[in-house]
Amino acid sequence: MTAASLSEALHWVAQVPTLLVALDFDGTLAPEVDDPEQARMLPAAQEAIGRLALLPRTPVALVSGRGLPSLERVAGVTDSVTLVGSHGVEMRYQGRERSLLGTHDLERRRLLGEVLAASVDQHDGVWLEAKPVGFAVHTRLVTHDAAAEAQRSARAAVAASSLSDITERAGKNVLEFAVRPATKGDGIVELRTLTGADAVLFAGDDVTDEDALAALEDGDLGLKCGAPPTHAQFCVPAPADVAEVLLQLAEQRSAYVHRRE
Numbered sequence: 588m589t590a591a592s593l594s595e596a597l598h599w600v601a602q603v604p605t606l607l608v609a610l611d612f613d614g615t616l617a618p619e620v621d622d623p624e625q626a627r628m629l630p631a632a633q634e635a636i637g638r639l640a641l642l643p644r645t646p647v648a649l650v651s652g653r654g655l656p657s658l659e660r661v662a663g664v665t666d667s668v669t670l671v672g673s674h675g676v677e678m679r680y681q682g683r684e685r686s687l688l689g690t691h692d693l694e695r696r697r698l699l700g701e702v703l704a705a706s707v708d709q710h711d712g713v714w715l716e717a718k719p720v721g722f723a724v725h726t727r728l729v730t731h732d733a734a735a736e737a738q739r740s741a742r743a744a745v746a747a748s749s750l751s752d753i754t755e756r757a758g759k760n761v762l763e764f765a766v767r768p769a770t771k772g773d774g775i776v777e778l779r780t781l782t783g784a785d786a787v788l789f790a791g792d793d794v795t796d797e798d799a800l801a802a803l804e805d806g807d808l809g810l811k812c813g814a815p816p817t818h819a820q821f822c823v824p825a826p827a828d829v830a831e832v833l834l835q836l837a838e839q840r841s842a843y844v845h846r847r848e
């Protein structure tokens with residue numbers, strides 16, 4: 588699909604038989620805040636998701652780097668919305684949860700936590716978020732130089748440890764270390780198969796969202812919340828603009844499915 592404008596692309600995807608709407612959470616639906624537990628979707632985004640999730644043949648999913656329990660807490664969506672957590676390692680689909688984490692991963696995660704806690708303790712204002720698949724070193728509250736130094740020492744500590752095959756992911760003011768290598772692209776591939784989608788709309792803002800955008804195919808629609816470079820076809824500046832796009836999609840999709848009834 589080569590659409591000349593975002594409106595044209597929306598018009599096209601609104602009219603496929605089954606449309607998967609897959610959305611990143613932080614920085615895309617929810618503006619960034621200092622405390623991740625306080626992040627919430629904009630009311631307009633919540634409304635659009637609620638409307639889309641009620642429509643037939645319009646599965647809606649949140650695809651996040653957050654662990655599933657954290658995503659469930661902050662997203663506040665019903666079971667009709669699929670949740671993909673930990674970059675695809677965890678999923679809640681039709682009310683059922685699955686995780687790719689095994690017993691071996693849990694022991695590796697315990698060791699990883701010890702290594703990172705010792706490193707982060709040396710850096711004032713830097714804190715460690717415990718996640719099901721690993722840990723995130725948060726540097727939002729410190730200067731650029733202090734953040735770079737904290738990330739450098741966290742990387743060095745992991746490299747010097749007995750742990751191997753740790754997956755590292757950079758994000759906005761965060762550096763994550765995980766014991767499983769899944770990406771949001773894997774999440775999109777799995778969701779496409781599960782839902783039998785004819786087209787996918789994905790919107791995201793961060794580095795790891797590029798994996799999902801790169802997994803899109805001809806006929807899909809990728810939207811970046813932010814500026815290029817990106818694999819997305821279109822960019823909008825802020826979460827409020829993403830919410831506006833989703834409201835437009837809900838309106839067009841609703842008109843399409845009701846015409847077909």
Ligand SMILES: O=P(O)(O)OC[C@H]1O[C@H](O[C@H]2O[C@H](CO)[C@@H](O)[C@H](O)[C@H]2O)[C@H](O)[C@@H](O)[C@@H]1O
Pocket residue numbers: 611612613614618619620621622623624626650651652653654716718723725727758759760761763793
């Ligand atoms: O994939 P996402 O849904 O975008 O989640 C990515 C990370 O989000 C959280 O951190 C980010 O948002 C916080 C709240 O706005 C912000 O304080 C932090 O600086 C951001 O990096 C979450 O804490 C991470 O675990 C997620 O991986």
